[in-house]
Amino acid sequence: MERESAVSCHDVTLRLxxxxxxxxxxxxxxxxxxxxxxxxxxxxxxxxxxALLGLVRPVSGDITLFGQPxxxxxxxxxxxxxxxxxxxxxxxxxxxxxxxxxxxKWGLPWVSRGGMAEIxxxxxxxxAVALGRRRLGALSGGERQRLLIAQALLGSPxxxxxxxxxxxxxxxxxxxxxxxxxxxxxxxGMTVICSAHDINPLxxxxxxxxxxxxxxxxxxxxxxxxxxxxxxxLYGVPVEVCHAPSGRVLVSADGL
Amino acid sequence: xxxxxxxxxxxxxxxxxALLAGPVGWFLVLRGQSFxxxxxxxxxxxxxAGAALLGISPLAGLLGAAVLAGGAMGLTGRDTGGRDxxxxxxxxxxxxxxxxxxxxxxxxxATATALLFxxxxxxxxxMLASLAGAAxxxxxALGVLSRPLLFASLxxxxxxxxxxxLRLVSTLFLMLVGAATAECAQITGVLLVFxxxxxxxxxxxxxxxxxxxxxxxxxxxxxxxxxxxxxxSWWTDWPVSFWIAVLSAAAFLLAGLRRL
Numbered sequence: 001m002e003r004e005s006a007v008s009c010h011d012v013t014l015r016l017x018x019x020x021x022x023x024x025x026x027x028x029x030x031x032x033x034x035x036x037x038x039x040x041x042x043x044x045x046x047x048x049x050x051a052l053l054g055l056v057r058p059v060s061g062d063i064t065l066f067g068q069p070x071x072x073x074x075x076x077x078x079x080x081x082x083x084x085x086x087x088x089x090x091x092x093x094x095x096x097x098x099x100x101x102x103x104x105k106w107g108l109p110w111v112s113r114g115g116m117a118e119i120x121x122x123x124x125x126x127x128a129v130a131l132g133r134r135r136l137g138a139l140s141g142g143e144r145q146r147l148l149i150a151q152a153l154l155g156s157p158x159x160x161x162x163x164x165x166x167x168x169x170x171x172x173x174x175x176x177x178x179x180x181x182x183x184x185x186x187x188x189g190m191t192v193i194c195s196a197h198d199i200n201p202l203x204x205x206x207x208x209x210x211x212x213x214x215x216x217x218x219x220x221x222x223x224x225x226x227x228x229x230x231x232x233x234l235y236g237v238p239v240e241v242c243h244a245p246s247g248r249v250l251v252s253a254d255g256l
Numbered sequence: 257x258x259x260x261x262x263x264x265x266x267x268x269x270x271x272x273x274a275l276l277a278g279p280v281g282w283f284l285v286l287r288g289q290s291f292x293x294x295x296x297x298x299x300x301x302x303x304x305a306g307a308a309l310l311g312i313s314p315l316a317g318l319l320g321a322a323v324l325a326g327g328a329m330g331l332t333g334r335d336t337g338g339r340d341x342x343x344x345x346x347x348x349x350x351x352x353x354x355x356x357x358x359x360x361x362x363x364x365x366a367t368a369t370a371l372l373f374x375x376x377x378x379x380x381x382x383m384l385a386s387l388a389g390a391a392x393x394x395x396x397a398l399g400v401l402s403r404p405l406l407f408a409s410l411x412x413x414x415x416x417x418x419x420x421x422l423r424l425v426s427t428l429f430l431m432l433v434g435a436a437t438a439e440c441a442q443i444t445g446v447l448l449v450f451x452x453x454x455x456x457x458x459x460x461x462x463x464x465x466x467x468x469x470x471x472x473x474x475x476x477x478x479x480x481x482x483x484x485x486x487x488x489s490w491w492t493d494w495p496v497s498f499w500i501a502v503l504s505a506a507a508f509l510l511a512g513l514r515r516l
Contacts, residue, residue, distance in 0.1 A: 053417045073419020081413035088286055088410050090464040096410060099467065103407030104419040106400045109467055135464060151414075 004066070006031040006159055006191035007052060012061035014047050020215060021047045025061070027219045029193065029208065031158075034185055035219075036202040037195040039212035040235060045195040046082060048212065049161045052193075053079060065159060073104055078157035078190075080148050082164050089137025093128070093147045094119060096136060100151055122150040125184055142173040149181065153188075160185065162194040166201055174201040181205065199226060199251040226251065257490045262377050266496075269379040270482035272391040273439040273452065278475030279398055280436040281457030283429065287409045290454045291340055292329060292430065295347035296437045297449040299325040302350040304371050304441070305357035314371065315383055318438035319390060325350075326434030330427025374445035374497045376486070387439055394435045401428055406467055443482060444497045451497075452478055455504030462511035477507055 007029040014022045021044035029035055037045050050056040051063060054072035063070045065077070086096055097119045098111045111119075123129045128146045131139065139147065145165055152160055165181065166174045182205045185192045193210070196202055209225040211218045213234040218225055225231070226249060231239040235253060242250045257263055284293050303321020304314040329343075358368050370378070379387075398405075408415040408425045416422050440449040456477035460470045485500035492499075 050417075055417060073417075077417075079414060079417045081411070081417070083413060086410050087288070090461055091410070091467065092464075095466050099406045099410050100414060100418070102403075103415060104404055107403050108399055109403045109406045 004031045005029060006033070007063070007065055007193070009063050010061050012051070012058045012063055014044065014051055014056055015059050016047055016056070022212065022217065023215045025217050027210070027217060029191065029210075029219075031066070031191050032189060033191055033208045034182060034206045035191075035193045035208045035210050036199065036206035036222075037193055037210045037212070038197075038199060043212040043214070045212060046163055049079075049163055049193065049195065052159075052161060053077060075155050076158045078152035078155065078160045080152045080160075080162045080165055082167070085144075086136055089135065091136055093123075093132040093134060093136065093139070096147065097122065097132070097151050097154065101154060118154060122153040123147075125153055125187075126150045126180060141168055142177065145169065145173075145177055146180070149177075149184070153184065156188070158190060160190050160192045160194075162192065164195050164197070166196050166198065171201070174198070178202055178205045200249070203249045257487065262379075263486070263490065265379045265381070265384055266376045266486055267483060269384050269387050270376060270443050270486060271479060272384070272387045273443050274456075274478035274482045275475060276391040276394045276398075276436045277440050277453045278456050278478035279471045280394070280432055281453040281455075281478065282460055282471045282474040283398075283402075283405060283409065283457070284433060285454060285457040285461050286406075287429075289430075289433070290450070290458075292343055293433050293437060293453060294450060295343045295350075296322050296326055296329075296430075296434050297441055297446040298347040298354070299350040300434070300438050300441055301371055301446040302354040302357065304446075305354040305361075305367075308367050309357045309361050314367070315386060315438070315442065318441055319386075319435060322434030322438040322441075323431050324434070326430035326432070326437075327427055330423065330430040370445070371441070372445045372447050373495065374441070374443050374448065376443045376496050379442070383442070387442060390435055390439055394432055394439075397428070398432055401425065401432070402471075405429055444500055448497045448501055451501040451504040452482060455508055456481060459504075459507040459511040462508070463514065481507065 005028045009025050009027050012022065012025040013020065039045050047056055051058060052065065052070060054070045054074065065074065099109060101111060101115045101119065123132045126146050126149050128150050131143050131147050149165065166177055169177060178201045181192060181194065206222060209220060209222050211225060211234045218230065218234060226241055228239060228241050231241065237253050239251065239253045244250060284290050300318045300322035303317040307317025308314045404420045404425050408420050408422055412422055436453060437449050440452045444452050456474045459477055460474035463473060465473055481500050481503040484503050485496050488499040489496040
């Protein structure tokens with residue numbers, strides 16, 4: 001039996017203003033997979049994620065998530081946007097998570113006992129209970145990332161959309177966050193789409209690669225896409241893929 | 257001090273104003289929109305001067321102009337935080353119109369002083385009723401709005417993805433800021449709206465309290481500063497607005513000391 005598909009796009013064209021970002025995109029992401037989303041700056045990684053969230057409407061084609069049409073505020077999606085310096089440096093991590101809990105509903109920002117328990121569970125899942133008590137302004141980049149991953153887990157989503165969760169982290173922290181994501185996703189049976197600039201920290205974490213470049217997309221298993229000919233063609237510059245004796249794969253582009 | 261009718265009126269009026277200005281100010285500081293709040297007070301000044309020229313009650317002019325301008329600000333810009341040049345130009349233009357209206361009116365000096373520096377000791381029964389009405393309406397509206405407003409203020413992109421309409425929330429909030437500004441202008445005058453609206457909110461933010469506690473703290477500070485200003489003015493015979501400005505700055509500085 002074929003795996004249920006978490007995301008399925010059929011002839012989708014996305015436009016930002018007058019610029020066509022992606023044209024005639026057709027792809028399917030199986031439930032439970034961990035997808036690394038790559039592409040040069042401006043290739044449409046964020047726009048693609050925003051389309052899945054229902055924030056960018058395709059000019060043509062249709063997108064379904066778990067068989068349902070895309071809808072804004074879909075509770076099955078956990079999202080981590082790219083900008084991640086939340087306002088309110090004097091508030092604590094718990095305050096931040098509490099503000100987002102059913103944050104779209106009118107009323108006072110009161111959090112129920114059940115809501116508090118949900119925040120505790122999300123913080124525990126990413127080992128961030130101590131961060132919940134600290135002020136946002138005093139957290140390091142890696143700690144803030146961890147907190148925002150906890151926030152994306154609120155509401156037990158089936159699909160996690162992460163926009164550059166590894167940006168501006170040092171190599172050790174990158175790997176740590178990537179492994180954390182893999183473990184949480186496995187434990188909770190979530191499908192993950194994670195955009196990134198650097199392919200290396202996600203090697204061994206992702207099982208599928210989605211590359212966007214010049215309006216086109218390539219999707220497939222890691223060993224099919226992370227190869228010199230495919231990447232060189234996508235990025236339009238010679239790309240070298242080295243297989244280290246440790247089994248690690250290193251990707252490097254000329255002039256980078 | 258409370259034996260006099262005008263003092264009792266002044267205490268009641270400043271309580272109404274502080275109860276709205278405190279919570280609205282807390283959000284204003286959190287969102288980094290205090291300059292937009294300042295601009296609204298100048299637009300309110302033009303509205304009040306225009307109303308006085310036409311023979312309508314200046315308070316109606318204050319409220320109408322500030323709420324409408326707040327709504328317009330929210331509808332036209334997604335982010336009023338980073339548009340200080342446009343806001344600055346609009347506020348100067350509004351101030352210019354206010355000056356023109358006062359010039360066209362004869363015997364305008366007393367009106368101008370009352371608008372610019374407040375006239376809390378001249379609050380009438382009718383004015384108190386409209387101040388109280390606006391405060392209650394504003395608080396109810398803020399109560400309904402506060403959860404999505406807090407979410408949208410802290411993480412706008414995530415809030416949008418979760419289904420919050422950023423433009424609607426921002427527009428409603430700026431209209432509330434307009435109402436609070438008009439109320440404050442009655443006590444401190446348009447030039448010193450900052451003291452009662454932004455001062456308590458900023459001091460409460462410095463204390464690092466959780467949102468609901470912070471909002472409560474800003475409200476208590478606003479009330480304390482307004483009443484303290486009235487009492488100090490009674491004893492010293494110096495203007496109320498001066499004392500409120502001093503107390504507001506002092507509270508902000510003391511809140512900062514706590515972290516040393």
